[in-house]
Amino acid sequence: MLKGFKNFLMRGDVIVIAVGLVIALAFSTLIKAFTDYVVSPIVARFQGGGSAGLGWQLGEEGNAATYLDIGEFISALIYFLIFVAVVYFLIVVPYKHYQARRGVTVFGEPGPLKTCPACLAEDIPEAATKCRYCTSQQPPAGAGGG
Incomplete structure (x- = not known):
């Protein structure tokens, strides 16, 4: 111990x-x-x-x-x-x-975000497949969701 x-x-x-x-x-x-x-x-x-x-x-x-x-x-x-x-x-x-x-990124900028079409939350990561708030399915990244 x-x-x-x-x-x-x-x-x-x-x-x-x-x-x-x-x-x-x-x-x-x-x-x-x-x-x-x-x-x-x-x-x-x-x-x-x-x-x-x-x-x-x-x-x-x-x-x-x-x-x-x-x-x-x-x-x-x-x-x-x-x-x-x-x-x-x-x-x-x-x-x-x-x-x-050393090749490590710290205090970096946040990644790209998109807007959930169901609940209109604006802080969903672009790569997300479900909304963190309403759990609706999200369009694939780059499909015009944000």
Whole structure:
């Protein structure tokens, strides 16, 4: 039983995923600091005056629980976009390139689709012989079904 567990842990794809997660967490920390200490003050500045942030006080003045902080939401959105871009360009793109050199297609475009003439579902794979929703027989691929 332990031998099987050891073999599972030593598989290449498990190691690649573990390294990717560690790198993603490190980038997450870096990008969080960027948005907290660079983006948030810039967004808060757009409010003007001595305001603590971009937003509105919905309840009692000074009550943080009723402060609608749009600036923090914008900062979180910018954080998310930067994080996803970093993961895509520094992990996904090199991984696709590496796998392509090995002859493996990953994150490829989906195959051609057709429309089911019975239920009008538009996401039936072109090679399908039955509809996944209504189970009706499908015309052969290229017979004008989509």
